[in-house]
Amino acid sequence: MLKSLSDILCMQDKYTKASETLTEARRQFLEIGDVLSMAQCSKSLGDILCMQSKYTEASKTLTEASKTIP
Numbered sequence: 001m002l003k004s005l006s007d008i009l010c011m012q013d014k015y016t017k018a019s020e021t022l023t024e025a026r027r028q029f030l031e032i033g034d035v036l037s038m039a040q041c042s043k044s045l046g047d048i049l050c051m052q053s054k055y056t057e058a059s060k061t062l063t064e065a066s067k068t069i070p
Contacts (some may be wrong), residue, residue: 003041015048022048034064039065 002025009018026041042065049058 006044012047015052016040019045019048035068039068
């Protein structure tokens with residue numbers, strides 16, 4: 001649910017709120033052990049960071065996400 005909400009916020013150019021929502025969704029997926037969904041949230045977060053020209057942060061986020069998938 002939070003992932004979908006963050007997608008809508010992103011489409012509305014509300015990147016900060018979308019990032020906050022994705023971070024919360026990622027935390028919840030980690031808590032329940034859903035590694036794939038957590039990685040998908042990280043990918044979306046990386047995409048948002050790229051849209052904001054925050055390339056170093058995006059790279060770090062995407063690299064961490066790639067390490068979570070076995």
